[in-house]
Amino acid sequence: MKDQTLKFISYFITIATFIYVFVGITGVNLPAYYPVLHKWSISPIKDAVSMGFYGRVAFTLIVSLIATFILTAFTKTKDTNESLLAGFTKASVIFGIFFFIGEEWHKWGIEKMKFDSKPFLNYEFWFFAVLVTIFVSIVCFTTGNCRKKK
Amino acid sequence: MLFLENISSILLGIHLVTAIVSLIALLAAFSYIVLASNKDWKTGVKASILGAWGYIVTFVLGLLIYPVFRVKVRAADFDKVRPWATGIFEVKEHIGAIALFAAIAVIVLAGSTNDKSEDNRKKLFTFLVSTVTLVFVIKFIAGFVLTVLNRM
Structure with missing residues (x-):
C-alpha cells in the first residue's frame, strides 16, 4: 500500500x-x-x-x-492488499456497532425487563431478526449491490 | 459531592450546544460527500473536520458529566425502575466509543483528502464520515430521550 x-x-x-x-x-x-x-x-x-x-x-x-x-x-x-484491509476496517466497525446494540439491549431491554422467555419465537428472536435484516441491508448497500442504478 | 457535580448543569448545557453544532457539521459533510451527485470534497472535508472535532469535544464533555449521571440518574432511577433506559444509554455509550475511533481517523485523513485523492482513500473517508454521522444521530436522539425520561 x-x-x-x-x-x-x-x-x-x-x-x-x-x-x-x-x-x-x-x-x-x-x-x-x-x-x-x-x-x-x-x-x-x-x-x-x-x-x-x-x-x-x-x-x-x-x-x-x-x-x-x-x-x-x-x-x-x-505490499498490502488494500481492498482486503479496507474491507476489514469497515467490517470491524459495523460488527462492533452491532455487537453492542445486540449485547446491551439484550441485557437491559430484554433480560432486566423480564421479557426473555422460552419459546423459539420470543422477543429475543424478533430482536435478532431485526438486527440481521439491518445488517444484511448494510452489507448489500456498502458493496454497491442494492443501490439504484443511475 | 461527586466529581464536577457543582458545574454539571453548565457542562450539560455546553454538551448540548457542541452536540448541535457537531450534528449540523456532520450532516453537512454527509450531504456534500455522500448524498450529492456532484460531490463537493473541499466543503465536505472542511465540514467533516469540524464535525469530527465537535464529536470529540462532545464526547469528552460527556465523560466529565458521566459520574453525576451514573449516580444521580442511572443508579438512582433507570437501573431500578426503567432498565430499558439504561439499555439505551449503554448502547449510546459503546457505539459512541467506536465512532470516536472513526472520528479520530477522519481528522487524520482529512488533511490530505480531496477530490484528487485515490479511490481507496475517498471510499474509506466516506465510510468513516457516514459512520460518525449515523452514530451521532442515534446518540443525539438517545440523549434527548434520556433527558426527557430524567425530567419525568
Missing part, C-alpha cells in the same frame, strides 16, 4: 474496535472509577457504583495506538 497514512488509519480502527469489543468479552480487569467513593480500583468493590467506561476507552486507545505503530512500521516496505 503506497498510502501509509491510509494503512495506519485502517489498522488503527480495526485493532481499536477489536480490542474494545474483546476486552469486555474476555473479562480483562481494567481500572474502574467509583464515583461515590472517589477512587479507582482494579478489584471490584462490592455494593459500590462503578464506571468501567473510562478504563475501557483509555486502555483501547493506548494499546491500539501502540499496536498500530508497530504494525505499520513492520509493514512499511511490504
Whole structure:
C-alpha cells in the first residue's frame, strides 16, 4: 500500500474496535472509577457504583495506538492488499456497532425487563431478526449491490 | 459531592450546544460527500473536520458529566425502575466509543483528502464520515430521550 497514512488509519480502527469489543468479552480487569467513593480500583468493590467506561476507552486507545505503530512500521516496505484491509476496517466497525446494540439491549431491554422467555419465537428472536435484516441491508448497500442504478 | 457535580448543569448545557453544532457539521459533510451527485470534497472535508472535532469535544464533555449521571440518574432511577433506559444509554455509550475511533481517523485523513485523492482513500473517508454521522444521530436522539425520561 503506497498510502501509509491510509494503512495506519485502517489498522488503527480495526485493532481499536477489536480490542474494545474483546476486552469486555474476555473479562480483562481494567481500572474502574467509583464515583461515590472517589477512587479507582482494579478489584471490584462490592455494593459500590462503578464506571468501567473510562478504563475501557483509555486502555483501547493506548494499546491500539501502540499496536498500530508497530504494525505499520513492520509493514512499511511490504505490499498490502488494500481492498482486503479496507474491507476489514469497515467490517470491524459495523460488527462492533452491532455487537453492542445486540449485547446491551439484550441485557437491559430484554433480560432486566423480564421479557426473555422460552419459546423459539420470543422477543429475543424478533430482536435478532431485526438486527440481521439491518445488517444484511448494510452489507448489500456498502458493496454497491442494492443501490439504484443511475 | 461527586466529581464536577457543582458545574454539571453548565457542562450539560455546553454538551448540548457542541452536540448541535457537531450534528449540523456532520450532516453537512454527509450531504456534500455522500448524498450529492456532484460531490463537493473541499466543503465536505472542511465540514467533516469540524464535525469530527465537535464529536470529540462532545464526547469528552460527556465523560466529565458521566459520574453525576451514573449516580444521580442511572443508579438512582433507570437501573431500578426503567432498565430499558439504561439499555439505551449503554448502547449510546459503546457505539459512541467506536465512532470516536472513526472520528479520530477522519481528522487524520482529512488533511490530505480531496477530490484528487485515490479511490481507496475517498471510499474509506466516506465510510468513516457516514459512520460518525449515523452514530451521532442515534446518540443525539438517545440523549434527548434520556433527558426527557430524567425530567419525568
